[in-house]
Amino acid sequence: MKNVAIVEDENAAAERLTAYIQRYAAEFGQQFNITRFYDGEEFLQNYKSVYAVAFLDIQMPRKNGMDTAVELRRYDKNVSIIFITNLVQYALRGYEVDAVSFLLKPVSY
Numbered sequence: 001m002k003n004v005a006i007v008e009d010e011n012a013a014a015e016r017l018t019a020y021i022q023r024y025a026a027e028f029g030q031q032f033n034i035t036r037f038y039d040g041e042e043f044l045q046n047y048k049s050v051y052a053v054a055f056l057d058i059q060m061p062r063k064n065g066m067d068t069a070v071e072l073r074r075y076d077k078n079v080s081i082i083f084i085t086n087l088v089q090y091a092l093r094g095y096e097v098d099a100v101s102f103l104l105k106p107v108s109y
Contacts (some may be wrong), residue, residue: 043068
């Protein structure tokens with residue numbers, strides 16, 4: 001079982017992404033333990049390197065996704081980071097933290 005973090009302040013976006021991950025798991029016989037966080041501060045508080053993938057929204061209160069990714073890389077070089085946002089202008093900065101992908105909202109399956 002792989003651990004997945006969804007760091008997203010919008011309930012509808014987080015629920016949609018969770019449903020897509022669950023759909024993928026069912027279709028491909030995978031198992032994921034999905035944990036939702038409402039912002040980067042909450043995610044990084046007491047962080048443990050247990051996540052295979054972290055889906056990070058860019059625009060969030062307190063600590064945005066880009067700042068969260070920069071700090072996350074200090075603790076965990078192995079987690080795959082996937083940004084989810086409607087702000088295309090941040091795509092290039094995603095490479096600075098070795099993001100594996102950049103998904104535009106609304107995310108589709």
